[in-house]
Amino acid sequence: MNLNKQQELLSKYLQGTATPEESAWVEKWYCSFDSLQPASSEQPIDQAVGEVMMSGILKKIRRGKVIQLWQQVGSAAAILLIVLFGSWYYYQLNSSDSPITYSYITAAPGQHIKVLLPDSSTLWLNEQTTVRYTKSSFGEKAREIWLEEGEAYFEVKPNKQLPFIVNSGPLKTRVLGTAFNIKKAASYDEVQVSVTHGRVAVSTAGRSLAHLTRGNQLTYHKSSGQSTTRPINPAYTTAWQxxxxxxxxxxxxxxxxxxxxxxxxxxxxxxxxxxxxxxxxxxxxxxxxxxxxxxxxxxxxxxxxxxxxxxxxx
CATH class of the missing domain: 3.55.50.30 (Phage tail protein beta-alpha-beta fold)
Incomplete structure (x- = not known):
């Protein structure tokens, strides 16, 4: 039987569509690995057949027969099996069925909250403000916060390897270490970013809007997608603190x-x-x-x- 026919039968067997006669042939072929002698490492094997074999290994073959199959298929298939199995194993280690969980912080009407974040940055929340951030990985894999509503002031601990990112509706504000204020009021068609010291980069939908330095403010209008920048007195825009x-x-x-x-x-x-x-x-x-x-x-x-x-x- 040629390789193309073997590949077709193996695929049908793994998919559960093989006839009883075809299944018997595949199982006989599978059992034959116990009696096969190691082949020369120079013996080539078709890549497609190697891929089918890999799938079969993961689903059907006991550990004892993996070693014999490894010896049988030769160096070309061995390399392919390493790559395929390595990719699968990496995926298993780095994927999780568990959903991402967030920590939420809310300041009620008339309340102002000061929070020390896991990376030692400091966050102040004005009244009627809600923010969230990833519960398990903040400060380790990423430093990203979502300003759901309201106004917050950030003093960011410098970390050149891990930028601090604040999402406020359509805006994304990215910094390495600085202090700034973001306001996203439900009653107004605007989001404001004001810098008290340092420098921040503000963008929307992957489009850069401005690089702001101390004493500058960006106002973004959500309905039109337009933004303006102007100088401000930081003490006036952060009076609420x-x-x-x-x-x-x-x-x-x-x-x-x-x-x-x-x-x-x-x-x-x-x-x-x-x-x-x-x-x-x-x-x-x-x-x-x-x-x-x-x-x-x-x-x-x-x-x-x-x-x-x-x-x-x-």
Whole structure:
């Protein structure tokens, strides 16, 4: 019987589609290995037949006959068997049916949490914020966190071999060691990344958006996919950590950033001249939002309205 016919019968036998006569031939062929003498190492064997033999070894053959088959097939098949078995064994060692498990951390309304991560990096969570990270491998195989919702500040322990990655919706922020703030509020169509020191790389869907350094902020609009960068005062964008912030001759944009940090509510200028005003004021989270707005409006004798989560001064 030629090799092609042998290969066909072996395949059918392993798939369970062989006839009784064909199965008897394969089993007779299988048993013949007990009586075969070792062949010359120079004897070639077809690669396809070798692959079928390998499959048969893993499924059918007892340990005692593997050695005799090894001697029989010669060096070409021996090399092939090593490669195939090695690949299978590596796969078995590195695959698992167990699903990936995550650790979740949530800061409830009015709560602020400081967390020491397994790699000794420090994480602060603003209220109503949830993050997750891989429970078993963080700091060993990877350092990756998902900001599900809210705002978090990171102080990352340097590790050049293991980048620290934060996923915040469509954005991926990658660092080696630095401090930065990410805000992803459900009520606004934007994700903000602000750097207080060091450098971060921000991307989306594999497309680089910016490399940010200290005192710079990227704002990404989820609906349009557009992003802008601009300089900021880090103290204003991270005011929520300290619970208060003191503004000295701050621009309206800086005031708006500090207010957003403390109250998760945007300030909007209803008139152009309002954006040209400066503001000297101390804002504290312990102060009710309505009271803080009233004080801001009184500085320049302004009025205001509150609608759809935005406060407009006019």
């Amino acid at each position: 300290q619970g208060s912030v003191e503004l000295q001759n701050a621009s309206f944009q800086e005031l708006s950033e500090a207010f957003y940090s403390l109250y998760n509510t945007r300030l909007k200028a209803g008139k152009k001249e309002i954006e040209e005003h400066t503001y000297t004021i101390t804002l504290a989270r312990s102060q009710p939002q309505a009271q803080a707005v009233a004080v801001i409006a009184a500085i320049h004798e302004l009025s205001y309205t509150i609608e759809n989560g935005t406060i407009e001064l006019y």
